[in-house]
Amino acid sequence: MTAPSRSPFVKPDRLKTLANGVFAEMDAASRKARAAGVDVINLSIGSPDRAPAPHVIERLSAAVHDLGFYGYPMAAQPRFHEAVAKWYKARFGVDLDPGAEILGISGSQDGLAHLALAVTNPGDIVLVPDPGYPIYSAGPVMAGAVLYPVPLTEENGYLPDFDAIPEDIWRRAKVILLNYPSNPLAATADLAFFQRVVEVAHRRRMVVVHDAAYSELTFDGYRPPSFLQVPGAKEVGIEFNSLSKTFNMAGCRIGYAMGNPEVIKALGEVKGHLDFGIFRPVQEAAIAALEGPQEWVRENAATYQRRRDILVDGLAAAGWKMPKPKATMFCWAPIPETAGRPDSMRFALRLLEKTGIVIVPGIGFGERGEGYARLALVQSEERMAEAVQRFAASGMIG
Numbered sequence: 001m002t003a004p005s006r007s008p009f010v011k012p013d014r015l016k017t018l019a020n021g022v023f024a025e026m027d028a029a030s031r032k033a034r035a036a037g038v039d040v041i042n043l044s045i046g047s048p049d050r051a052p053a054p055h056v057i058e059r060l061s062a063a064v065h066d067l068g069f070y071g072y073p074m075a076a077q078p079r080f081h082e083a084v085a086k087w088y089k090a091r092f093g094v095d096l097d098p099g100a101e102i103l104g105i106s107g108s109q110d111g112l113a114h115l116a117l118a119v120t121n122p123g124d125i126v127l128v129p130d131p132g133y134p135i136y137s138a139g140p141v142m143a144g145a146v147l148y149p150v151p152l153t154e155e156n157g158y159l160p161d162f163d164a165i166p167e168d169i170w171r172r173a174k175v176i177l178l179n180y181p182s183n184p185l186a187a188t189a190d191l192a193f194f195q196r197v198v199e200v201a202h203r204r205r206m207v208v209v210h211d212a213a214y215s216e217l218t219f220d221g222y223r224p225p226s227f228l229q230v231p232g233a234k235e236v237g238i239e240f241n242s243l244s245k246t247f248n249m250a251g252c253r254i255g256y257a258m259g260n261p262e263v264i265k266a267l268g269e270v271k272g273h274l275d276f277g278i279f280r281p282v283q284e285a286a287i288a289a290l291e292g293p294q295e296w297v298r299e300n301a302a303t304y305q306r307r308r309d310i311l312v313d314g315l316a317a318a319g320w321k322m323p324k325p326k327a328t329m330f331c332w333a334p335i336p337e338t339a340g341r342p343d344s345m346r347f348a349l350r351l352l353e354k355t356g357i358v359i360v361p362g363i364g365f366g367e368r369g370e371g372y373a374r375l376a377l378v379q380s381e382e383r384m385a386e387a388v389q390r391f392a393a394s395g396m397i398g
């Protein structure tokens with residue numbers, strides 16, 4: 001018999017709400033497989049497996065020898081904000097005031113996690129995509145806001161149907177979160193969609209938050225727009241972007257929010273209580289990435305494109321058809337009928353058992369993710385080809 005706990009700790013309700021059993025269960029299963037000696041192919045987490053460009057690493061390693069960089073960095077360097085402004089102007093034609101319309105953050109996760117603290121009161125409604133990246137829900141929950149999951153369906157091209165949102169929800173909705181190119185759906189949106197978003201946000205007096213983390217991981221010549229390109233966008237919202245995926249700097253933890261100066265200021269005030277800024281050498285590396293040769297970014301995307309082709313074409317030949325994404329590092333696949341229609345969790349666990357491949361069950365991204373699986377393009381071409389062979393031999397997809 002175990003002795004009763006003497007700890008005064010009682011798990012708060014908030015943490016119970018935040019628990020995402022899907023990721024924890026998949027993580028435990030893959031660690032167990034590894035411990036048992038299985039050669040696991042991890043297609044789950046969207047973490048870049050490749051290094052940043054050499055000039056970025058050189059700048060980072062030179063900067064760590066600058067002894068002036070070891071104090072609290074506090075607010076991001078004006079030079080970092082200026083580099084962001086120049087990059088956004090060159091890439092999207094968007095004008096940004098580096099002093100008032102840009103905020104350096106420790107990755108867009110940081111910004112998304114804390115945004116609701118800056119723009120909502122407890123009880124306000126936040127419209128979140130379903131399926132959607134988990135922090136869009138976790139951030140508002142931590143702030144005591146109320147979630148309204150907006151269904152993203154294949155029939156609607158994975159865009160929200162604004163007319164289907166009830167009037168009483170609109171009345172309490174303070175914020176809408178959007179993400180294109182999207183995780184996990186790999187869906188894209190054009191400028192006409194963002195124009196409609198701006199028009200709706202003006203009419204409904206609602207803050208728009210667009211997460212553009214995958215704006216540069218794009219294939220076959222596709223170039224997505226920024227939400228901020230729409231005239232009037234800055235009056236209603238902000239966009240997040242990040243160095244994580246574009247420049248393979250996920251471990252450095254650096255990103256930025258841009259747009260509406262009041263929202264940027266409010267997020268900066270919240271951040272002022274939370275941390276003392278981004279390690280200066282990381283800011284220096286980010287400036288080098290933003291100001292350096294941008295062909296590197298296209299070549300990096302081409303690597304993901306080759307992996308996508310190996311996976312999607314290989315799996316189609318083996319009998320598992322899924323859309324070929326135009327962007328992101330993900331494929332969003334309907335669970336094959338040959339698997340016997342298990343739920344997405346059971347499919348993923350059985351797949352791991354039979355093949356040693358780890359994927360994410362769609363249910364981990366919201367109710368409407370059920371029936372789907374997310375496969376990340378985060379292994380080399382050789383390992384992607386090996387994964388295809390294992391899928392084909394599993395008897396679960398053909």
Ligand SMILES: Cc1ncc(COP(=O)(O)O)c(C=O)c1O
Pocket residue numbers: 046106107108109110133179182183211213241242243244250253254255
């Ligand atoms: C859509 C989306 N937004 C934000 C993030 C977090 O990015 P960052 O490393 O900038 O915090 C991720 C990471 O996977 C993501 O997929």
